[in-house]
């Protein structure tokens with residue numbers, strides 16, 4: 001797609017993505033299955049665009065949250081293993097079996113329904129049993145394990161391919177004692193599963209943060225989410241990683257952000273000193289001001305809490321957002337940016353010249369985490385993949401912005 005025809009778009013840097021995936025491959029080694037977590041439209045990066053890059057650059061399989069995401073991958077021609085991490089409605093479990101998806105298991109009623117489907121169709125279904133170890137989100141309590149295992153053993157078409165758990169407290173701290181307690185519980189339950197006769201079951205526990213700072217979590221498979229997109233799960237994870245590897249500020253460059261969000265200036269105007277900008281008159285100019293209006297707003301995922309707070313990059317400089325973020329528009333102050341013209345590119349997230357607006361920084365301003373900043377980027381915004389070979393059309397964001405909070 002030709003960006004000159006677009007008002008707003010997202011550029012995906014294939015070189016940065018390949019770099020990140022290569023980094024995680026080296027981290028976990030060749031024998032661990034690297035499962036790219038591409039739920040929530042690949043954390044806002046574009047489901048199919050990222051699936052293509054993940055397959056090309058060494059991911060072994062995919063994780064999604066729901067059945068429809070898995071079906072979208074199949075329809076687009078991806079034949080890799082896809083693990084559905086969320087609940088599939090009982091009425092649609094036949095689609096899981098028909099497409100040979102891997103399904104997470106934590107409800108006894110889902111197990112009964114699947115047993116009936118494989119008995120009826122003669123097909124198999126691969127299940128990953130989710131164990132409750134202290135996060136108290138999805139999972140089977142240890143007290144119910146024997147019952148699940150007995151039901152699985154009685155149904156030859158059901159294959160216990162994996163068992164896994166999810167850790168509650170790796171990202172938010174540099175103290176990983178709670179994670180280690182969860183891992184001990186997980187190991188104990190895995191031993192019971194092995195003792196019950198289930199063999200060659202893949203064990204997994206790691207998300208990005210655990211993969212980075214608790215290597216004992218790598219086990220057989222790593223569920224790699226945010227890190228593949230070049231974002232650190234948190235400041236604490238970056239700090240723990242630096243401490244483990246005796247790294248200084250260079251550690252932030254271990255990962256390269258993949259996404260740049262751009263928009264074209266829709267109108268430029270001169271505003272007299274003392275004028276108000278936007279709904280609620282929350283900003284009053286203190287001088288004659290040049291305002292650029294950009295065609296993005298909170299409906300696109302530009303958080304309204306960024307009103308009067310964030311900066312946008314124009315002409316390689318930081319232009320402050322003035323007034324409230326509207327549904328489809330924002331106003332930015334370009335008085336100090338020379339030579340700005342209608343339809344010039346502005347960068348809302350990413351790098352332009354020497355300047356960077358990081359997802360972490362926008363998250364801090366909006367009172368959230370980088371995950372939410374990218375995951376809420378409106379799916380309808382076109383995603384353009386920039387490949388390293390296309391040097392002629394190479395955007396300035398070739399080297400991703402480093403992480404800054």
Ligand SMILES: *Cc1c(COP(=O)(O)O)cnc(C)c1O
Nearest residue numbers: 037166207208209223224225226
């Ligand atoms: C989203 C998710 C992940 C990925 O987490 P990141 O922190 O983004 O790496 C891993 N496992 C499960 C169960 C998830 O829901």
